[in-house]
Structure formats: C-alpha cells, structure tokens
Amino acid sequence: MAVYTQVSAEALGDFLTRFDVGELVSFKGIAEGVENSNYLVETTRDRFILTLYEKRVAAADLPFFMALLDHLAERGQPVPPAIADREGREIHELCGRPACLIRFLPGVSLSEPTAEQARAAGTAMGKMHAALTDFDLARENTMGVEHWQPLFDKCGKSLNEISQGLYDDLGFQLDEVLSAWPAETQMPRSVIHADLFPDNVLMLGDDVTGLIDFYFACTDFRAYDIAVMHSAWSFDNEGRRFDREIGNALLDGYQKIVPFEAAERAALVDLARGACIRFLLSRAWDWLNTPADAMVTRKDPMAYWRRLETYDAMDGLFA
Amino acid sequence: MAVYTQVSAEALGDFLTRFDVGELVSFKGIAEGVENSNYLVETTRDRFILTLYEKRVAAADLPFFMALLDHLAERGQPVPPAIADREGREIHELCGRPACLIRFLPGVSLSEPTAEQARAAGTAMGKMHAALTDFDLARENTMGVEHWQPLFDKCGKSLNEISQGLYDDLGFQLDEVLSAWPAETQMPRSVIHADLFPDNVLMLGDDVTGLIDFYFACTDFRAYDIAVMHSAWSFDNEGRRFDREIGNALLDGYQKIVPFEAAERAALVDLARGACIRFLLSRAWDWLNTPADAMVTRKDPMAYWRRLETYDAMDGLFA
Numbered sequence A, B: 001m002a003v004y005t006q007v008s009a010e011a012l013g014d015f016l017t018r019f020d021v022g023e024l025v026s027f028k029g030i031a032e033g034v035e036n037s038n039y040l041v042e043t044t045r046d047r048f049i050l051t052l053y054e055k056r057v058a059a060a061d062l063p064f065f066m067a068l069l070d071h072l073a074e075r076g077q078p079v080p081p082a083i084a085d086r087e088g089r090e091i092h093e094l095c096g097r098p099a100c101l102i103r104f105l106p107g108v109s110l111s112e113p114t115a116e117q118a119r120a121a122g123t124a125m126g127k128m129h130a131a132l133t134d135f136d137l138a139r140e141n142t143m144g145v146e147h148w149q150p151l152f153d154k155c156g157k158s159l160n161e162i163s164q165g166l167y168d169d170l171g172f173q174l175d176e177v178l179s180a181w182p183a184e185t186q187m188p189r190s191v192i193h194a195d196l197f198p199d200n201v202l203m204l205g206d207d208v209t210g211l212i213d214f215y216f217a218c219t220d221f222r223a224y225d226i227a228v229m230h231s232a233w234s235f236d237n238e239g240r241r242f243d244r245e246i247g248n249a250l251l252d253g254y255q256k257i258v259p260f261e262a263a264e265r266a267a268l269v270d271l272a273r274g275a276c277i278r279f280l281l282s283r284a285w286d287w288l289n290t291p292a293d294a295m296v297t298r299k300d301p302m303a304y305w306r307r308l309e310t311y312d313a314m315d316g317l318f319a
Helices: A009-016 A059-074 A115-131 A145-162 A166-180 A222-233 A244-255 A262-289 A302-312 B009-016 B059-074 B115-131 B145-162 B166-180 B222-233 B244-257 B262-289 B302-312
Strands: A024-030 A037-043 A047-052 A092-094 A097-103 A189-192 A201-204 A207-211 A218-221 B024-030 B037-043 B047-052 B092-094 B097-103 B189-192 B201-204 B207-211 B218-221
Touching: A009 A024, A009 A037, A009 A092, A009 A097, A059 A097, A059 A115, A115 A201, A115 A207, A115 A222, A115 A244, A145 A166, A145 A262, A166 A262, A166 A302, A189 A222, A218 A222, A218 A262, A222 A244, A222 A262, A222 A302, A262 A302, B009 B024, B009 B037, B009 B092, B009 B097, B059 B097, B059 B115, B115 B201, B115 B207, B115 B222, B115 B244, B145 B166, B145 B262, B166 B262, B166 B302, B189 B222, B218 B222, B218 B262, B222 B244, B222 B262, B222 B302, B262 B302
Parallel strands: none
Antiparallel strands: A024 A037, A024 B024, A037 A047, A047 A097, A092 A097, A189 A218, A201 A207, B024 B037, B037 B047, B047 B097, B092 B097, B189 B218, B201 B207
C-alpha cells in the first residue's frame, strides 16, 4: 500500500517509447494493491497503471498472471490486461523490477456495498469462472489448504500474544476444517481469483467495471473462490456483524451464472471456515512479524476469528 | 508522502454532490506533496486532486493559501486553484479533516532537469512574483531567518549524531549568515513560494505546466525564493555536484521577468546560504526525531551542508 520503487519522469518517459501509447503527460504514485509499486500514468492517448513487482509477487509467476488476464479480457471480462510493447512483450523490467503497463479501468472500490452491489459482484465472479473453463494453465495455491497446518505451526504459541487461547482454539478449528475438507475429485476445480474482497472489485453504481489484483490467482476448488468472497463481503471489517442479506445476494448472483453442484452447496460452510483460517493465519503471521510502530497498518487477525465463529454456528450458507 | 486519512468511495461520492463537477468515476490515493493525504479523483466531467490537510498544514492558514492560488490563477499563472462548491466555498471538511478539491494539472516533476528546463522554471517563478505585486495578504515565514537560531538550539549537540562536529560548524555558519542577512527594508519583499524544488514544478518537455504545493508560501525577501530554488535545482540530490549552468539558467530565466536590484544581486549568495541552513535544520530536526526504522524516508541533512560549503566558497551566484 505504498510506492516502494521510485521511478523518475525521465525513466518512465524512456520506458513508454517501447509502446505505442503516446507520450507521457502525468504520473502519480498510488497507494493500492498488494505489495507492489503502482503508478497511475497518463499519456497523450490514454491512462494506464504501471506496476513494478516487489518481493511478494514472484517474477516466475508473471507469465501465468498475464496469460490469465489476456484470456479473460479476450472473453469480454472486465479485467485489466497488460499492454504489449511493439515487439509483443507484456513483461518488462524498469528500475530493476519486473514491470507491466496495464490498462486503466474506471470504477471505485466500495467500503459498504449494498445487497444489489454484492449480487452484481457475485455475478461477475460467476462470469469469470465460466470464462475460465477453457483456460489451460495452472498455479498452485501457495496459501491453500495444504499450507495451513505448516503456517499454524510456524506461528505456534505466539498466536496467544494476539489473543489469549488462540493457539488452542484455532488448532481445534483447523483440525475440524482439515478433516471436513473435500477431496480433490469431489467438486469442480478451476483457476480462481482467491482474493476477491470489495477492494478488488471496481464498481460504478450497481455495475461491476473491473476485477483487479489477480496476484493470488491459483488453481483450487471453484466454490472456494465464492466462499472467500462471502467471508470478505458479508461482514463488517471487524468481523462482528454478519449481513445475511449481502451473503445471499452474492451467492444468488453467482449461481445465476454457475449453478452450485450439490457437493459444492453442501461444502460451502466448510470452505468459508477454511477461508477464515487462511486469512486469519496470514494476518497473524504478518502481525507477529511486523513491528507495532511500523507505518504499515497491521490487519487484525481476530476479525477472521470472529467470522470463523459465526460460520461454525451455521448449518449452511444459504438461509 | 502517503495517504494518512482513508476516504471511502461512498463518502467521496457524497462529498462531490456539493460541487458541480459531475459524478465519481475513479479515485486513487496518491503518494505526493507535504504531509497531507491526496487523492486523484476522476468524475464524469474532469479530474481533480482532493487534499485532506493533516497536521503539518494549519487549518487557519488555508484561507491565505486559497486566496493566493485564486489570485495567481486569475492572472493566468499555472497554479491549481481550489474548486468552489455551489455556495462558493473552497474549504470543506471531510473525514474530520479540512479538505479542498483542487484542479488537476498535467505535467511531470523532473528528477534531472536540463538547463533549458531550469530556465523555464526560473521564468515561471519570475512571472509568479510579477503576478503577486498586487496581492495584499501576508503570512509569516514560519521557517524564516528568525526561526533558525531557536531551531539550531533545539537540535543542540545532537547535531553531532548526524555528523561529527556539525554543531560547531553549523553554529559558525549560522552566525555568519545571520550577521550578513539583509535588513527588511534593504530589498523587495513579497509573498513567495519558499519551496520551489523540482518536485513542485510540473513540466511537459521544456514547458512549465504547473507550480504546486504552496503550503510553505509566506512573506519574505523576493530574492530568497530564487535562492531556495537555486539551492534545490543546481545540485545533485546529495549536494555533491554543483551545476553552474543550471544555476545560471534559473537566474537568467528569472531576471528576464523580474530584473534583480543591485542589493538583491549582492545578497544572493548569503540568501542561498540561508536557504541551505533552513533546509539543513528542518531535515536535521526530522532526522533526530524520526526512528531509523520508520517507513518514512529521512532526507539527508548533510546534502545541505555540502551545498552550504559550496556557496561559502563562492563570490557570487552568477559566474
């Protein structure tokens, strides 16, 4: 959420000459996305996002992400593909970092989406999944179910520094979720976004204008994607207040495009519990490894513990 | 250089209805300016900068800054005036902060301006000063000459933590500059920008398209403004390499519009030494009061000590 690599106007002006995009008119470092450096770039022709990939995105994964965005954009999905230079290359280097020039999309990320907006976002995810049935590449979910126990063990008893008893409580939940987790063949797998929080959906009014920040995209259960989304959208930030109307609108919007199979529908609560464990653990790890006085805002891991408790008390996601 | 106050899309959408500027299409937090929160805002009609004023800008000073920008904009100067709402107000409140919606200006801040670009920037300052001869408001220079000895004393012997011997060396220079400093009546005073670093000049090619970040603007010697500019533009960042060609181009560009009076010309070196002391002291204070591991980049105070030594060895700014 900051600009880590400073790009000079002169270096950017040179960089843009590789592309057929006009000349530099303005650029501003923007506070957005996962830990990359992003600039909003305006040329005499159009606007773009320039992304320099910092340590959290592996350069080796970029071809996968770019192929994914191209595939979706070619099928009319509202995703921001990278711009190819005159030689057809999308992945470049600038200031010692892998860099892409990406189409700018209009729209704003909502802080308090309504049920109608959640319905539209669910539908947008459904259309994205439908457009991916013929996408052939795969990428491991490096934050997927196999990684939760090892990350839990790495955090260890320090979890109790976040909240007294969290180590035991989360350990118990983790055991339950792992034993309930579907087998690979039990339901459809697909490339998924895996992080479609309201931050990553651009909207104008009730219309979705952009799905962004695909840098956690990976291969996993298709229904896990909507479970992640449900856990992110249907609660307030602190995870205290569950809004069933929002949650139902998301699921309804989604299943209009991709009807749930029986196994998916039956597993939704466990997938949502898994999503809570995934975000709780990554936030806990960051929390335990970020100094309290650092300028980076640490996200509260317990906001996902509260969600987990809510799901634990539910029979199913649909009321 | 970060976004301190988070504004939601919903709050911004509401805020914009006060103005006749169209509807919100996009907004991004940008890393820019002194310690304010800035957003680049796009509506169905135009683009704007939304600034929320954080602690470094006193709310009581905002009417002065806004009157200054209006005055300059009315006289065709490339400055970004605040947009008035339907009731004529320019200064608002948003998310508990004083806030202004400001016209967006094209152009980029250069990292390595050429002599021709420096000439254009000097001319732009000259035109700005010429446009201010009939501006009646005044504001104390809170970083002006009367404040250097107190700030030096507040830093005290801790200056030696920045560089061994800096306390004595800077004390000696400060005494010299204070005794050489012109009397108030000795040369023209004006409202000045007081911080016209390359960061604060937007350019397209060799043309100046914007003068921005007027939040240090104050009443002081007119020639002190060009001295500040000279110390910022004519050296590399570290203050090691002086580029006389750039310095002369700046002064030449300026005096085409506002010819130096004899007293100004004679005092330029001392004014530039004063500028070095001003930036050295504010950087030293920040350095001594910012933890080394904070995410904020501390600017090297010694970059201004090196400039000060260069000016100390000069007979005059013009070769």
